[in-house]
Amino acid sequence: MDILNSARIDALYTGEYTCPYCGGSMEFEDEWETVLVCPSCGESIELDRYGYSDDEYDELYPTEDELDEDED
Numbered sequence: 001m002d003i004l005n006s007a008r009i010d011a012l013y014t015g016e017y018t019c020p021y022c023g024g025s026m027e028f029e030d031e032w033e034t035v036l037v038c039p040s041c042g043e044s045i046e047l048d049r050y051g052y053s054d055d056e057y058d059e060l061y062p063t064e065d066e067l068d069e070d071e072d
């Protein structure tokens, strides 16, 4: 599944990722650009989760336990 939310789309255009916790500018942790870190407050977030609340993300990506339940 590859749905981009509006915050992520903005980031693609501007190249800037805003920390959801302190509003600072986030940077990629490593060259693979999978994890964003905030130099200001130290928070880190997977790029896939950027722009989503926890609830929204859980709806998009069910846990393995939830998938197992569906198969029973």
Ligand SMILES: [Zn+2]
Pocket: 019, 020, 021, 022, 023, 024, 038, 039, 040, 041, 042, 043
């Ligand atoms: Zn921050």
